[in-house]
Amino acid sequence: MAAAEALLEVRGLGMRFGGIVALDDVSFTARRGEITAVIGPNGAGKTTAFNCITGFYRPSAGSLQLTHADGRGFALAAMPGHLIARRARVARTFQNIRLFAGMTVLENLLVAQHVPLMAATGLGVLAILGLGRYRAAERHAIAKARLWLERTDLLARADDPAGALPYGAQRRLEIARAMCTDPVLLCLDEPAAGLNPRETAALDALLRGIRDEGCSLLLIEHDMGMVMRVSDHIIVLDHGRKLGDGTPAEIRADPRVIAAYLGEDEEDADHLAPADAP
Amino acid sequence: MSQRAPLLDAFLSALVALGLFAPMVGLETTVGVHGIVLVPRPLAVAALVGAVFVLRLAVRLWQARRPPAPAGAGAVRIGRAWAGMGRFLVPVLLAAALLMPWVASRATIDLGVLLLTYVMLGWGLNIVVGLAGLLDLGYVAFYAVGAYAYALIAENTGLGFWSCLPAAGALAALWGITLGFPVLRLRGDYLAIVTLAFGEIIRIVLLNWVSLTGGPNGIAGIPRPTLFGLRFTMTDDPGTFAGFFHLVPSPVQRQMFLYYIILALALLTNWVTLRLRRQPLGRVWEALREDEIACRSLGINITTTKLTAFAVGACFGGFAGAFFATRQGFISPESFTFMESATVLAIVVLGGMGSQLGVVLATLIMIGAPEMFRALADYRMLIFGLALVVMMVLRPRGLVTERKPSVTLGRGAAAIPAALIAEGHG
Structure with a gap:
């Protein structure tokens, strides 16, 4: 230590x-x-x-x-x-798991990176028009999500809805989601x-x-x-x-x-x- | 199940039928010599009650003979069928919408304009209710703000439709934010009540602020839209559409023009919504619907997120309102009653919250079908009620309930079933 x-x-x-x-x-x-x-x-x-x-x-x-x-x-x-x-x-998880159950595992991890992603969209307007540096920011965010999915052994379930995961996997996903906020x-x-x-x-x-x-x-x-x-x-x-x-x-x-x-x-x-x- | 259960159930149903039909059918009011008299019709009541008894008994006996299906199995099967159909239903609907005015009659084009207006309103409200999960019962307020904004700006400044359109949308968005602020802390029923009141406040202000809005008389003579400055009139002056293109002036030209305006506006709404869904803002709206507390723990500002949903939804409502004003040429508070809010909300809910295709199908059913079957007169309301009951039994979450993931890791991802998706709570 x-x-x-x-x-x-x-x-x-x-x-x-x-x-x-x-x-x-x-x-x-x-x-x-x-x-x-x-x-x-x-x-x-x-x-x-x-x-x-x-x-x-x-x-x-x-x-x-x-x-x-x-x-x-x-x-x-x-x-x-x-x-x-x-x-x-400061990130946290919850005693009663609070995932975005109707969204996929990957989407859960991208919502966790909302703050840097939103900053890259130019108030949302540029990204709608396909301009700006949003694409690069999203690639970066997906790479980070993939890293945490590998570490929590969830990569194979990345495109499954979070609510359909077994209990233990939901607990790990909550940790991965919290870690995606750095x-x-x-x-x-x-x-x-x-x-x-x-x-x-x-x-x-x-x-x-x-x-x-x-x-x-x-x-x-x-x-x-x-x-x-x-x-x-x-x-x-x-x-x-x-x-x-x-x-x-x-x-x-x-x-x-x-x-x-x-x-x-x-x-x-x-x-x-x-x-x-x- | 015991032998007596179906009998008892049928008896209870008959009793309910008796309670309902005895006053409604059993007492006929006719005009007699000394005013209105009540004529009892026991036979009609007996026939109806008997029919209910027999039908209910038949249904129960049929159910008893059949092994019970697992709950929701039918809905899942229909859901898969929809999902498969969606892939080619969308291009077909789009092609039909683009080509329709060239082959259809004037009345049908008019109906098309009406349908597209509701589709656009449905798509706008879908952002607030379907994506962000905020139950808004006062959506008509933004429609009204857009309509009056265009009418008043055009009347006072002489600007045309296209110059006023952004202003109408911006004003509606501003009112969306104004409504958003006080209701941020409210959820569920409380949010619904406040938005309902907001819709009524806007209407009542429009009704009573006579010096600005003309009160119940409304505003007439709202300018019609132009095509790059070309007017649509019944003459062929050089400044008109017919004159410029050396065509015979016809009212159909203006109608088709209006049709394509609302089609373009509706498609714009759809395009923006679909783009937003795949981006942080739209994704966080959905996350908000799923779990507000988790959003907060991830550093997401719930206040601004809710306000953006209200503002974007209201903005499209405002565009639709400006179109409504320019199409009608006349607006009054009567066009912006609670019924409109309820209809648009019903379209969103019937379509399946959050589904863009669902809104189109629901509009065809909710607005298109009653217009098409006008010949059936009062019976269409009966059929409408029946259709609603069937919907509640077969597809309680709406026509298109599956949610498509907004981003995947390459491999094709399956749609997310409705059972997992939250409906929002405020």
């Missing part, structure tokens, strides 16, 4: 819906070139944190500071959702859910490959085996608060985490909690 500098700094993140506190004073740092996993039981606030980072929710409190490798900083909490993807280059941070919401062990192993390799090429990852996952295998850093949430933070080995050894999440008996958890309370 290269000298790990901060990519995303989350400070005092809070999110409340009416009287319900979904996130309360959560702070963590995702470092550049690492896979950072966010784990926690159902309802811990993991997806809410993702929605705050990717601009689908506006946080009630706290700051989200993203820093690119060239030093440019983005205060995500104040940016409109589509600009977070466009300028700050992100610096890729947020994956339960990418291994519903995958068989062979598919999960392939996903491991894909995620490591993405990380090694310079795109950092933020990962929500319930598959503990996978989290422990691929993560460089793990953050544990429970009931909207951060419970722990560390390397996989540290997390595995943290009694509070074990109590809250990794399946200690109810009785033991009660026994542990007062001892560790501040």
